[in-house]
Amino acid sequence: MKIVGITGGIGSGKSTVCRIFETLEIPIYQADDRAKHLMQNEPDLIKNIKAAFGSEAYQNGELNRPFLAKAIFSDPNKTAQINALVHPAVGKDFKQWQSQQQAPYLLKEAALMIESGSYKQLDFLINVFASIETRIQRVQKRDPQRSEEEINGIIDKQVSEERRVELADAVIDNDGKHLIIPQVLEIHQQLLD
DSSP states (O other), X not given: OEEEEEEOOTTSOHHHHHHHHHHTXXXXXXXXXXXXXXXXXXXXXXXXXXXXXXXXXEETTEEOHHHHXXXXXXXXHHHHHHHHHHHHHXXXXXXXXXXXXXXXXXXXXXXXXXXXXXXGGOSEEEEEEOOHHHHHHHHHHHOTTSOHHHHHHHHHXXXXXXXXXXXXXXXXXXXXXXXXXXXXXXXXXXXXX
């Protein structure tokens, strides 16, 4: 069974593309959502996060997202530290999920697939592309609490669009000027062949 990655910068439209693949009955592992779930529910991971970031990382049994985000965002060493804890837990969770699937191929969706190096374990990589201006507008609409400065900060921490395109086996242009369903269907057929 092929493992296909789907990535793209914040606001590129990965979720929209994934929903199209879902209608084709392709199982999708949402790595970012699973990471959040594991950080809240996986006892060993919780213990390790508390050891690394202090008991303030959890309040009343809940992950203290604002505290953790503030600690991580301003310090590359802390970012590396949380990634070193979360990425292996997600990898283990993915393997478990994968063993339960029946399909010609699986999709693994993650924003930081290239940054984490997990793309190297894939058979095929899809990049969802949209211009930075389009992505900023989409994120502002989706997450009105985020400032443009904060969104740009996230974009700056992600790998460049040029690098994503260079590493991708296929690119879906989701700039709003091209239909995405035909692009998905073409990739789907390519993966089935």
